[in-house]
Amino acid sequence: MRYLIALILCCLAQGVWAQDWEDQRLFPGASATTSLRIISSTDTDLFAPLIETFVSGNPDVSIEYFVTGTADIDRRFREIPDAFDIAISSAMDLQLKLTNDGYALALDNVPHPDWAEWRQSLFAFTAEPAAIVINRAAFAGVPIPQSRQELIEALRARPEVFRGRIGTYDVRRSGLGYLFATQDARASETFWRLMEVMGGLDARLYCCSGDMIDDLTLGKIAVAYNVLGSYAEARAESQNVLEIVLPSDFPTTMMRTAFVSKASRQPAAAERFIRYLVSYQSNPADGVRSLPSLQESEAGSKRAAIALEPALMTFLDTLKRNKFLTEWEDALIQD
Amino acid sequence: MTDSVAVSGSLRNRLMLTLIGGAAILALLVFFAVRNYAVQLAQEGQDNILAASATSMLDAATFRDGVVELDLPYSAFSMLSTAADDQVFYAIRQDGAFLSGYADLPFSESQMFQTDQVRGSDVRKISVSRTLIGANSRTEIQVVLAQTQDALSETLDRISRNAALLGIGFFALAAALSFWATAATIGQLGNLTTSVTRRGPQDLSPFAKPVPREMAPLVTSLNSLMGRLDQSLSQSEDFIAEAAHRVRTPLATVRSYAEATLQRVDKEENREAMRSMVKAIDESSRAAGQLLDHAMITFRADHLELEDIDFVDLVHDLVQRMTPIAEMKDLTLTLKGDARAPFSGDPVLVQNAVRNLIDNAMKYGPRESSIEIEVTAKDRPQVTVSDQGPGFPTDEIEILTARFQRGANATDTIGSGLGLTIARDVAAAHGGEVVLKNQTGGGACVTLSL
Incomplete structure (x- = not known):
């Protein structure tokens, strides 16, 4: 009886634990003496090659990799700061605020360009543009829009095709989606018009890039706005179906x-991993990366990345956030 | 003369210490002044940016239907970006009630700018407020904005380093300048010392070279001291000359009486006494003569009158005049050497000097010997007088030209000890010298070159 309870409890715990995470994986080191816990918003598939190389080079370290949403990373980290050794996220604003609030450890003399680090604590290691990803089938015989303005026109031209078949981030749930939306809103009024058009066509809201690309590949939606192009590129099976457009008007x-x-x-050990991560992502010469390297953004100066600066905290301000979300809901959710 | 002077401290060291010490104090002052000013400026810079940022936040506040909205401008935090990635904390309150930002950041009513601690970091904090007036109510919005001072302290470190370099540079320059100034000042004293040292033994004329004003009293005193010295010296020379002159004439009279008496006295012991008397009178007379000569030479050497003359003629003339005296002592004078030796000098002095040399040779040369006088004009005119006497005592050869100095082996010969001194002074007045030697075959050899 006792065994049974233990078994049930064990299964339950496992189940609860497993349900808590989008994904989790253990990368054991050959002769591991220390274990690093990494909480990340990056899909395991994309990050696995990188960790495997690290673990094979550092057999004394094994890595536990937990995947969850960007907003969730922020919440968990603030609750229990010592639960994880490293936090990796695509929501730059949340990461910067965590650093500003003193949750990050400063590492001395990490060789990294000044624009790609903040307080020698927060290190950027990829540059990934937000893209408009399109299912080619929906645009057969029609020119594929190259900018936000063209997308607005294309959506208005054929509302019957796109009604209920447009996807974008639910910025209330996704930290990255919120970052993209706020940066878009800063850059141009076009964003709000696009949101209104999308709202008029009953846009579907997603928590993550992965889900959006899944639906896009399956043809459930025809257009996804502000998706990470890198995720779409990583899917070999969708190569023929999807078209990735980097908006020509302004990049985010x-x-x-x-x-x-x-x-x-x-x-x-955590510092060793960060140094490895930074140098691995800074040298795109030695082989193909599953994640885009930092250098690619440096080369194309037009696609300047969102700056790592305290201004990122502006839209995290409660008043500001409430105001922005209200406007966003007004535009997108037109019931 | 070479007694060490009592020395107390060093003028050079004292001057250097004062100058370098002053420079060090000034350098420190420069360092602190520059640094303090920079600190003030840097702090003002940060305060200004904080004020601008906080003001832009306040400006974004609106009050509508009793509800405060604050649409935080992106630039408010953007302008707080620093090279050192300083942390930023803020809090927005309405009538003291927390609205958003960091709840643990208290508003200060009293002080607009404060240096404070937030989450373990030193921050500069600004507290500003604004009253918003609505339709029928009013409310106060308070903004607290804080920024860490990493960039500021980096700037200060840099400025401090530069200020220190400036101070060190200033000090080095000032030290080098004080070295130079000290050397230049002390150099004037050195110059004076050199010109005093370089003077000839007889030169007591006043200093004519210009000296710095501060040294003028010293040189004036020195000049007047030397003037008095010169005067008293010449007085004593005059006195000696006068005394010698006064003594010589009566001595000649006494000698002639003594000679006459000697002829008339028969008793051998009386004759012996008379001879001693004549000998003593000769000695006195000769000494008086030489004292006169010496006084004359001292005078003439100071006011040298140069004439173009032939040295050989001069010596030849002298030898002719002295031959009778030499024959009385059964001595032969032989003159040889070059036919002509033209030179420019004072004939009276030179003749006197050579006569003293021949005189000496005749005094010490044994009877029936010969004295050789050789005049040459190779590089400079010189006369060598050699006799066959006992020569100079080797251990005294260096000091024999000094005044009243006589050789140890000359005690039984008449002499004052002034002969060689006269020869030396004459040679020196003409830029020449007197060299004493002993011949290998015996006998003294004196060379006077001009």
Whole structure:
């Protein structure tokens, strides 16, 4: 009886634990003495090659990799700062605020360009533009829109095709979606018009890029706005179906960032991982990356990434956020 | 003369210490002044940016239907970006009630700018407020904005480093300048010392070279001291000359009486006494003569009158005049050497000097010997007088030209000890010298070159 209870409890715990995460995986080191816990918003498939290379080079470290949404990372980290050694997220604003609030450990002399780090604590290691991803089938015989303005016109031209078949982030749930939306809104009024058009066509809201691309590949939706192009490119099976458009009017480029928790119990190993991550992503010469490297954004200066600066905290202000979400809901949710 | 002077401290060291010490104090003052000013400026800079940012936040506040809205401008935080990635904290309150931002950031009613601690970091904090007036109510919005001072302290470090470099540079320059100034000042004293040292033994004329004003009293005193010295010296020379002159004439009279008496006295012991008397009178007379000569030479050497003359003629003339005296002592004078030796000098002095040399040779040369006088004009005119006497005592050869100095082996010969001194002074007045030697075959050899 006792065994049964234990078994049930065990299964239950496992179930609860498993349900808590979008994904989780253990990368055991060959002779591991320390274990790093990484909380990340990056899909395991994209990050796995990188971790595997690290673990094979550092057999004394094994890595537990947990995947969850960007907003969730922020929440969990603030609740229990010592639960994880490293936080990796695509929501630059949340990461910057965590660093500003003193959750990140400063690492000395990490060789990294000044624009790609903040307080020597928060390190950017990818540059990923937000893209309009299109299912080619929906645009057969019609020119594919290259900018937001053209997208607005294309949606208005054939509302019957796109009604209920447009996807974008639910900025209330997704930190990255909120970052993209706020940066878009800063850059141009076109964003609000696009939101209104999308709202008029009953746009579907998603929590994550992955789901959006899934539906796009299946043809459930025809257009996804502000998706990470890198995710779409990573799907081999969708190569023929999807068209990735980087809007030509103005780019919104996010940098994935990582930091070591100040409360980390393995600061030395965590620092080693960050140094490895930064140098691995800074040298695109030695082989193909599953994640876009930082250098690509540096080369194309037009696609300047969102700057890592305190101004990122502006839209995280409660008053500001409430105001923005109200406007966003007014535009997009027209019941 | 070479007694060490009592020395107390060093003028050079004192001057250097004062100058370098002053420079060090000034350098420190420069460092602190620059640094303090920079700190003030840097702090003002940060305060200004904080004020601008906080004001832009306040300006974004609106009050509508009793509800405050604050649409935080992106630029408010953007302008707080620093090279050192300073942390930013803020809090927005309405009538003291927390609205958004960091709840643990208190508003200060009294002080607009404060240096404070937030979450373990030193921050500069600004507290500003604004009253919003609605349709029938009013409310106060308070904004607290804080920024860490990493960039500021980096700037200060840089400025401090530069200020320190400035101070060190200033000090080095000032130290080098004080070295130079000290050397230049002390150099004037050195110059004076050199010109005093370089003077000839007889030169007591006043200093004519211009000296710095501060040294004028010293040089004036020195000049007047030397003037008095010169005067008293010449007085004593005059006195000696006068005394010698006064003594010589009566001595000649006494000598002639003594000679006459000697002829008339028969008793051998009386004759012996008379001879001693004549000998003593000769000695006195000769000494008086030489004292006169010496006084004359001292005078003439100071006011040298140069004439173009032939040295050989001069010596030849002298030898002719002295031959009778030499024959009385059964000595032969032989003159040889070059046919002509033209030179420019004072004939009276030179003749006197050579006569003293021949005189000496005749005094010490044994009877029936010969004295050789050789005049040459190779590089400079010189005369060598050699006799066959006992020569100079080797251990005294250096000091024999000094006044009243006589050789140890000359005690039984008449002499004052002034002969060689006269020869030396004459040679020196003409820029020449007197060299004493002993011949290998015996006998003294004196060379006077001009």
